[in-house]
Structure formats: structure tokens, C-alpha cells
Amino acid sequence: MGKYIGKRILMMIPIILGISFIIFGILELTPGDPARNILGDSATNESVEALREEMGLNDPFLVKYFNYVKNALRGDFGTSYKSGLPVLEELKGRLPHSLKLALGSILIVTFLSIPVGIISAVKQYSFLDTVSLIGAFLLTSMPSFWFGIMMILFFALQLKILPATGVTTWKHFVLPSIAMAGLGIAVVVRMTRSSMLEVIRQDYIRTARAKGASESGVIIKHGLKNALLPIITVLGVEFGSMLGGGMIIESVFAIPGIGSMTVDAIRTSNTPLVIASITFSAIAISIINLIVDILYVYIDPRLKSNIKRAGS
């Protein structure tokens, strides 16, 4: 098992190097001078040039990139051009907000979608099934930022029961979490429904029923357990994209998280911050995938041999 995890972590390295190289390259082409950004509008051209030199901005691209990687390997991810703070410090300040948002969303997805999906499958073609399918369909067709705006309009401006923006209390995270969860809800409801449908047609469900087990017992014990694999996969994918995908939601709800920071950093060519944030989300996604794979083994021990094979 340890070997397997080690191998998975090693596999992330080339991906992260590749990503950072590509992003580094694109940002190199982005107009905007970090030195000018720091010094503001009353600075002279000489002082801007001096700062550029000091920051190493005048070096050739490859030199800059290799210096960056070299420092990063030593644990130094550079300083944000804008605030002058170490990048990790900057991320640390933002991470809690993004984490709360992503966790809130994934909780909503889990506790709403799985029950709805199960009921849809058990009572296929019922009124509730139709409603949930239409709902899921609408959610997949809606840009999440517009969903967010509509909720602000209704819950914050019209009913005034929830705050529209900010991060002060748990209430502030309700609307953005729902907005972020929207697409995930749809995907997981559909996935739960279809994989439950497949399972309840199996013989062993019929056997369990015939043995006189209670209906809900059959569904939960035998049905859900066997339908869980694809659902967990999808949940993992959704959680990953939530951690890395807060860019627009965080802008709409004015949440000072990693997403809104990244958009700002891209626009101001604040390279160290962009690379750090994208590396962070790549690592987070890989870790989630890993956890999902490990969960598989607990749910379906037959898969253990797969992991052993992959690890050797």
C-alpha cells in the first residue's frame, strides 16, 4: 500500500513540472509589469527598471524558470509580486476560505444528491424521479455564476435571509456553497440513479427481497453498497474541481479565497502566485484521487489486487 501511494505521488511530479512550465510560458507573454504594479503610478522609469533588475525580471525565460524550480525544490516558492509576502503565507491566508467553500459544497452534494438519486432509481418514472431529472438537467445547463447571482437576488436581496457576500460567519458560505455545488448535484444525482438502477436489477437484490429483508434494508445494505464505487469516483472528481474551480464563484460572492486570488494574479502576471495556486490545486486533485482509490479497496476488497499490482 505504502509503495503504491509513493508511486502515485512520484507520478505527480512530471505533471506539475509540465503545468508550471506551460503557465510560466504563457504568463511570460502576458502584458503587465510586476515592478510597475508594485511601485504604482508616481514611480519613475528608472526606479521601475531598478526593481525589475532586482527581481530578476530581466533574465531570459529559461533562466527564470530554472531559478524558480530550483528555489521551489528548496521549499521557497517566491514572494507575491503584489504584497511582497512569501507565496505560502499568501496561500495560507486564503486557503481556509476556499476550503470551507469546497467542503460546504461537497457536503451539500453528498447529502442531497445520493438520497435523491436513490429515490429516483427506486421509484423510477415517478413524479419525484421526473422532477429530480429535470432539476439535474437545469443545473447542468446553468453557468454557476448566474446560479449564484440568482440566489443573491432571491435570498439576499428579496428575502434578506442570507448574506450575499463576505466570509464572516457560516451563513456567508451557504449561498456560494450551493452555487458551487449546482453542477455536482446534477452529476451525482444522475450517477447515483443510473448505478442504483443497474444494481437493483441484479439477482442478489431479488434474493434479498425474497428472503424477506425490509425494502429500505435491501436498498441501503445491498443496493447502495454495490452502487457506491462510481458514485465515490464522481464525488472525488467533483471535490477536486471545487477545490480548484472557485475562480468565478469566489469573484461573484467576493470571497478572498484561492480562486479569486488566482484570477487577480493571472491578470497582473503575478507568476509565483499563479504557479503556486495551480500546483496546489493539482496536488489537491491528485490526493483526492488517491483517497478515492484507497476508499475503493475498503468498499470492494476484490480491487486490492489491482493496487498491489500497480505498486510492484
Place this chain on the structure above:
Amino acid sequence: MMNVYEGTKETGRRKTVKRKSQLASIWTRYKKSQLAMAGLFLLILLIVIAIVAPLLANYEQDAIKQNMPIRLQSPSREHIFGTDHYGRDVFARIIFGARISLSVGLASVFISSILGVLIGSIAGYYGGKIDNLLMRLMDVLLALPSIFLAITIVAALGPGLINLLIAISISYVPRFSRIVRSSILSIKNQEFIEAARSCGTRDRRIILKHIIPNAIGPIIVEATLSIARAIIHVSSLSFLGLGIKPPMPEWGSMLAEGKSYMGSHQYLVIIPGIAIVMSVMALNLIGDGLRDALDPRLKN
């Protein structure tokens, strides 16, 4: 979603000559789904509106020309969707905006599917080192959320229609090449390809004449769904101020502009959103319908 690939095996086994009757049977199956037909109808309606937009409103006078005295008027008989913060007619901007959203969506998916088919078929057909190299590159790009890649590219190139198109196209290439590659892998060792190869047909011809036509199903499904996604991404980028240049009407930038007035003029954020949802929904319905029609076994 995973089952799409299984579906291609099925279609791939049939001979290309039968394509016509195959198309007809796909259409028969497609027609059976009311939702899919509704999607098709909705899309045709949107396309028709986009085409006849100049008959419904005057681009220069209604959608572009500012008229401050009548700014921020709620929907009325004269302006059925109201006017925006510059006194422009929102209805006119919505229907001309349809042209932009639909054409950017179509064009970017067209470009990215061509590039994706190219990369995917080369990788899948030749295998080995080329495959490894191309697919690792695609893996790297896939590890980035596509909206992130698009934002970075637009930031580098600057806002504008063409740059937006480039950004969206590039960020969709990896998905297409992945799909194409896996369909090709499932086809390339089948008998009719072997047969073509033994007749001495050249690689390029095999790819173009035999492999791609047989792998086209999943590409079309993915393309339809990608247009829907592209429409959302274009509007997201515009919403962040990284979209088209003013004064062109675009739904996402209309939303961004309307957001500061949403407390008092809700229609400014509701209407463009509905336009986006409608077009995305139409394309999603068609995509789902096509998927089911291409592989009838998938229907529950």
C-alpha cells in the same frame, strides 16, 4: 459517459458502406426522444433568431447606439426586455448576442475538434513514442481546469473576439484528442482495417477514410456537449471582463454590467442568464439524445 466508448465498438463493426441506412436508423431512434426533439427545436429556434436578428431590430440603432435619457427603463411595450445602463435596448442586444455566443461556441469547438482529431488519431494510430509524448502533453493540459487555461491565455493575448476563440479552442483540444484516441484504439485492430492495410492503402488514407468515419459518433456527441460548455465558458470569461470588446453585445458581459444594477433592475441579470441557459440546455438535450441514438443499449 464511460459507455460511449463501448458504443463505438458496436458501430465500428458495421461497414462504412452502410452509413446511409445507419444515419437513418440513428435519426429514427433520435426522433423517439421527445426531450431530444425539444432540444433540436429550441436550437433551431435560436439559430433562426440569430439569423433574422436584423429583421427584428436594428443593430446600430437599438443594440449599439447609446441613449442616456431612456437608460435603465424596466420592460415595457416599447422595450420588451427594458433598456440597459446606456439606454440600449436589451432585446436587441440579446438577439444579436445570440449570434456571438452561438458562433463563438461553434467555431471554437470546430477548431478544437479538428486539432483534437488530428492529435488523437496520430497518437492512437501510430502508438509508441509519439502516442506517449502527445498524450503526456494532453495529460498535463487536462490537469488544468479548462477555464483556468482559457483565462490565462486571454490574459496573455488581451480581450477580443479572436483571442477568446483561440483561448477556448486550445483549452478544449485535450478532451477531444483523448476521446478520439480511445475510439481509434478500439477500431484500429479490427478486420476491415487489417484488410485495408494488406491492400497497401497508405496510413493517411486509412485514418481519413476508414478510422475517423467509424469513430465519429463519440466525437459528435462530445462536440455538441462542448459547444454548450463553450457558451458557458465564453460568458464566464466575459463576466470576468476577459471577453469581447465593447460595444459588441455578449451575454456574459451584459450580466457583468447588469450586476451592479441588480438591486433595482433585476431584469438586467435575469434575461441574459435565461438566454445562456436556453442555448446550453438545447445543446445538452441534443447531445444526450445523440448519445442515446448512437447506442440504443444505453437507454434505461
Place this chain on the structure above:
Amino acid sequence: MLRKKSILTLSLLLIVAIVLAGCGGETKSSSDKRDNLIYVFDGEPQTLDCAKTSDQLAYTVVYQIHDYLIDRLPDGTLVPGLAETWEYSDDGTEITFHIRENVKFHNGDVLTAEDVAFSLNNAIGSSQTSRITSAMDSASVVDENTVLLKLKHPFGAIEYCLANAQMGIVNKKAYEEDPEAFARHPVGTGAYQFKEWKTGDSITLTAFDDYYKDKASIENIEFRIMLDSDTAVMALENGEVDFTFDIPNTAIKKVQENENLEYYVTNAASTCYVVLNNEHEILSNKKVRQAIAHAIDKEALIAGAVEGYGVPAETPISTTAFGFPADFKNREYDVEKAKELLAEAGYPDGFKIVFTATETLNFKKPGEILQDQLGAIGIELDIKDVEFSVYLDDVISGNNYEMAVTEQSTAYPDADHIYSLYHSSMIDVGRNFINVRNDQLDELLDRGRVSQDPDERIKAYEEICELWKEECFTVPTYALQTDIAANKNLKGVIPHSPSVYKIYHYSWE
């Protein structure tokens, strides 16, 4: 067995998730008398080193932490601050300041002349302060409680400059020990001392017990960072925060109607104007510039760009400045005349031009409106919406633009503020990025600067406005207003320009 384990793992994960998600959920207890103030920031300061600060938000923070040689009261009058008295030399180029005794810094040190001279020189040496320190030469210690400030030339507005937020008196020892740490944790003598800076979240200050005047009435200040100003207003309406300034124009009406809030407004010392690069091959033609001036409908611009919250501007001189000619009228809005002038200039069909805008400063809206208005006489604007730093690079310091708009706020209320913008000697060293080279203008600006006779000065500035009408170096469009929205129980609030407020003067009812 395995199943139980997996359920256990899942539920553990969920519990952790719930606990983490619930972390931010503290509730505020509402006591009778508030002892804190929550002040909204729509961005985050880059530094709190007052000589290096460059934005309103940072000014506001350092303004609470530091004291100044000369204090500016909310109504605009200047009173002695850390300097108890001061006198000028006969030629007006030297000022001697007598420093107040027994003033304590937040770290317990006693204020000395060393600290004062160091702070002044530090500010003079900083590239961020050139607007206010350009007339200052250097400061030196005379004795324990006396500091001498040398000027490059006599300068009427010097006292305003010394009261500026960037001229705070810092603790020399703390600053020199580690300037970078100081920029994150400043030490001054002000009514509030620095407490905490949570990046991306808030900056908190707390009242200083040993302040040399009475202790501040409000104990704690939190500057809360809320990136979106629209939503900051919503938080204000819901009573989550207490104070914000420069309300988004689209939200003013809601604020005025809210009975828990008070809305304050006054004229700002900033003017918005259309920047025409006077060296551009087409715009260097006077007739073209005149045509543009006639084509601009200021009322429509005010309605569309600032929701009507502005006053049409006729001159480049700030409405709040000494020397502002209140009755002067510039060229009127007249499309036909504009077309004629354009035809006379040799462009009957108009031309294409690039307009550089940045959304960071809300310049996109004026750009879109000008695109429409100038489009009517055939001038086609290609709006280039760029990042803030690109705007600074291209327009303000790079001379790499054709047309733009900008907002100019004055550091001191005197018409002389236009000197650094339009005098030809300021093309490379100052802020004359419009590239105005006009001998007559230079002569008038010089006269306005050095003359000691107020009437002669007023006359010089009137002549400048006449010249402006003829030459149209730039097209002044509107003067802005500055406003505050605050909890109605907060007393002592007076809006003024620049919008940097001292919370020491505020109290809760």
C-alpha cells in the same frame, strides 16, 4: 468488517469536514455601547510603510497609526500636530519646527527630533511621494526638540503637504531594525496602535493608552477586506459593517433610503478628463482636439459613467482649489460644429484611434460612452481594456497611448496642482504624460507658482483656462464627488477630500 471500517472512515471525514466548515461561525454579541468600528476596504493595502503607501486604503490605515507635524481637522483647517509651533525663514525656503515633548511611541519610546527628521527624509526619498514632496529638499536635526526643513523654492501649499497621510512620523529605531517587518507592523505615536494584519481578511488596530491627547473613544478598528464594493454595500445595509467611502454609484440610492445608514457627500478634489496625447500625429492638430471637445456630451457622460453623481467640469483646475474660476465656461456640446472642425482639420470622414482603459479604475464606462459620442462624428474608438499596471506603463509613464481618460486628484487645494501635469519641463521627469509643450502655458504656470500676490495668481489661472478653451490640451469632463456611508449612530463623520479619515474624531452615540 471492512464495510464498518469504510463507514467509519467516511463518517470521520464528514465530521472533520463539518468542524472545519463550522470554524468561522462565531456570533457577535450586541452590547449596549459599541466599542469597535468595522471599516470596509474594497482591496488590500500593499504596505503600511507610510512613505511607500500608494493607495487610499493604505493611507487610511497609516493615518490612524501615525501623527503628523501638522494636523488637518475634518473641516479642513490645519492645526499644530506633533509640531507645537513652527516659523518660516524670510525667503520662505526654510521652516523650523518645534517638536512636542513627552510624546510616546506605541513601543514605549519617546519621540525625538531624530525620529521626525528621519521620517521626513524617508518620505522625501521615496518615489511614491513625489506629488507632495517635490518642493521639499531635506530635513535635519537642530537640537533635541527642533527640526529644520529646507525647501527647493517657496511653496504656498507646503503645510497641506506635511499633513498628508504619507508624511507620518515613524519610530526610527523600529523602522531601521527591519524595514520590511515595519511595513507589515508599523510603529507610530498615533491614537491607534497596530494589532494584526490577516492577509486577505482584515487589519485591526486598537486604541493607544498613552496617546498624548485623550484616548480614542472607539476602542477597536477593523478594516475588513471585501473585494467587491457592490457587496460591501450590501453588508453595510445589513449592519454587518459600519463605514465605507466612495460608494458605487449604482448603490447610492439604496444607501440613502436605508434608515439605519447616514449618507454624506461633498465635492471631491478630483477631476476626470479625456487625455489626448498631444504628440500623436492626428491629435497634435488643434482643430481635431477642438472637434473632440465639441463632440463630448458631459451630461450624458455623467449620467452613464457615474450615475449622475458628478458636476460638469469646465477647467483643468480642481473645484476645491484656490484659483479655481467658478464662472468659466469651456466649449459647449455641439455635434455639427465638431463635424465642421474635423472637416477643416482634414478628416471629414473621421479616423480610427486606440483608447486605453482600465477597469481597475472604472475607466471602461467613460470609454464606452466616448466611443459612442465620438462615433457620431466619425472617430472610431478601439477600446483596449488593460490591466492596471499596463495602463500605468502605457499611459502615465510610457507615452505609449493615443487617447485615454484619467482622474486626477490633488494632494493640496491650490491651482498649482496642474503645474506638474502640464508644464513642459515635466514631460520626462514629472507627470506631463499628455506631452503639452506650450510656451504661453509654461509662462503662466510659472507666474502662478512663484508669485506672492494672490490676485496676480488668480489672474494667471484665469488666463490658463482661456488658453485651454483655445488649445484643448485635454478635455475636462466632470468633477467627482466623494461620499461616505456609515452607521447612523456613528458621530463626528464629515466627508472631505482627499477621502482619508481620522477615526479618532468619531464616536458611538
